[in-house]
Amino acid sequence: MLYIRKDGFREPYSRWKLTESITAAGLVNHKAYDLAKSIQRDIEGQGVDEISSDELRDIVVSQLQTIDEETAENYMTWSRVRHERIPIVILIGGPSGIGKSSVALEIAHRLGIKQVIGTDTIREIMKNMIAPSLMPAVHYSSYDAWEAITYRVREDKVIVGFREQAKAVCTGINAVIERSLREGISLVIEGVHIASEFIETSPHVVMVNMYLDNHETHKARFISRASATHVRRDAQQYIDSLDAIIRIQDYLRESAEEKGVPSLENREFEKTSAAILGIATRKMKALLT
Template sequence: MQEREITIIKSGRETPFSRGVLAQTLCQAGARMEIAYRIASEVRAELLAEERLTVEEEEVLARVRAKLQMTDALVVPRLDKWRILRETTEPVVVLIGGATGVGTSTLAADVARRLNIQSVIGTDSIREVLRRAISPDLLPILHKSSFEITAEDIRVPVEDDETVLFGFRAQSSQVSVGVEAIVERGLKEGTNLVVEGVHLAPEIIMQRYKDHPNVCCLVVYLSDEDAHRDRFYVRALGTSMRRPAEEYIAHFEGIRKIHDYITESAARAGTYTIENISIEATSDAAVAFVANRVSGIAEKARRADSLLLDTSRGS
């Protein structure tokens, strides 16, 4: 027997009801995935049981809000913001910084999935492009990992205990040129994207976009050194790392210096920080932060038609 289809009506336009699109929108507003899909399924089941095969979108939203009030009331105001935001051509850019090994890549992928953002770019990739264009004789700092830079690479007098941080700041400044170009292009063309990596130093590139309403800057950290060290072994087991964990552990003192500098500079710059103990909880916090951050865009939106249940458009 063919499954009956529910039609949603908004401003005279008809579109099929989609549990996937509705659940995705709830996730974008900060609802947890299992809750989002449960609510979407419950709403559909109720409409079918009532034989409501044609229904106004606002009625669907009213049912959704009522269910959210009982499970996660904080999502309700963010849902309305995301509804309006999806209608605009305004881009959303998320910058996720943090030291090597704290989980910026994993978080970026999860945040992008939940926000339906197709473009995820790592600063290591940007650095690799710059390496191809600039020789190591000209910029030797660019051609090493941030935690491997030596006094010989710096070429100016630096105290031994300052070498790691001086090198990191110098390399971050160099890579920030490429990051800024990508961010500016995304903003200009209306492209949603996530950029992640160690080179997103709060007092350098993030400071540049601190007050931009379309750009959401956040830093991930791990206060427990042992937990941070263990992440390299976990990564080595779960992925085909370019380097074995031992190579990172050999430079762990330098990595922690960079970690502490990033965390402290984030505090000085007023950049939002999240401790990444659990990727699920961290992703929830990041999505909630982005939803609240872009509320200014949502409030300025003017179009009346909603895309909440429109399967023909994506972010």
């Protein structure tokens, strides 16, 4: 059996653990796994049963350089992030039903981040702690928060209601981010409430906004999500509210553009995940420079 030595301790070589660290560099899962398996085979073929983590890193870098120099550089970046225990918070915003949760889980998996939080969870906590009379907007779904607006407004009431809700929930999001960075814990936060105008920026925070322009595809994803997850929420209620959801999407894109936050259309899961990973990698390279 092959062992990896680090900080005076040793642990069995794990193809899955190495695969995870290689996918952070941008290599797709099956290619990363094949490389991890090949590296184990080559080392054991030399009659070696123990190497240091630094030696393993150098082997991986050497192998990746034969594939692509940038991928090798990305691997070294994320290796340093892990070694120096640098926390990172990735925020994935966008309207309901476009695949944020799936992408968030994939990004967390590739980067070895153990915590993924949905902003609806934060809203639910606030809803249970704060009376409707004090903060009415958080007691509605994002697309019908306009019902909490009892005063006359000149702007789009859907957006006014959503902004009130998002501003409140972002207070909780910012608190979670602040504590996470203070304690050195990396996490991914996803949800409709990630409105760029209300999020506090940090060199350790990576924020992206997702959208989907094809409304028929958007409807289909609501139906697919309802059947795949067996959630109690009826897909039809989202479809019936699609006009409000699209208006929220437009607001989120405008807010992101004003703050210089990248917006990505989630047409293909793999491409979107790779794009977000690339954005996070560039941010970490800048942080480490």
